[in-house]
Amino acid sequence: MKISTKGRYALRVMVDLALNGTDEFISLKDISIRQEISNKYLEQIIAMLNKAGYVESTRGNNGGYRLKKKPEEYIIGDILRATEGELTPIFCLTENGNCPRKENCKTYSFWSGLDKIINEYVDSKTLADLIK
Amino acid sequence: MKISTKGRYALRVMVDLALNGTDEFISLKDISIRQEISNKYLEQIIAMLNKAGYVESTRGNNGGYRLKKKPEEYIIGDILRATEGELTPIFCLTENGNCPRKENCKTYSFWSGLDKIINEYVDSKTLADLIK
């Protein structure tokens, strides 16, 4: 059970923006150098954050990205879900809508419980918690 | 973040054994029919459980598998780790031993916390909890 680089890098980008860009726009180039992540790969990742409305951008000279809201208003779970998709390890629920074995499956409530604690955890932290 | 079929099927096999085989050995064929999982794929999965010492087997006619211990003595986390490997979503720790960015990485303790609650959860349940 692993979270991919998308979610991990996305979190680092958001942290980077929170720490380095209070007002002005920050170029991806700067972020990619600081974070040691390929500029091209970061483009894809930040595009998802942009579409989700978590960052805003301007083009052109001195362009770049910056946060749209205050760090304490970003829930980590939202950032991860925007880049990773569903965080649930429960296939029974997500795979094809609903597992037909669900009713008699003795493992169902176990997985359901795991899903619950994972989501509760990631939704209990904000970006502000990470940077302080 | 998903748990693969290995861990999911392994859990179902263990539950099946706990429910259907108290004393006698149960053939994989029976389990695969009940669980609707390919016999051949189950062979691989139960082989891991066998190597881990969680089940015992006999070959030949009327051979099969049965649990070695009582259901309440099996911790779900152990079963999952035996088939999935590490359950941690934290690459920072596992990937190459240790992430060099660890010290300054603002996301590290977040992932570490996620790892902790996941492992605490799976280690708090036994096979007996599932079958009752």
Added chain:
DNA sequence: TGAATTCATACTATTTTAGTAGTATAATAA
């Protein structure tokens, strides 16, 4: 002996991951 079963490998098709590459488009400063 013969049927049923585990055990041990090897093989394979598909999907996901983790990027790279190239081009187009837009905005700004000088």
Added chain:
DNA sequence: TTATTATACTACTAAAATAGTATGAATTCA
């Protein structure tokens, strides 16, 4: 207006993981 700096979009790709199949040998019971 022009050079520069940046984002936006679309393909492509190598490697790894996933989810199985296939084959055959070894073992046991009747």
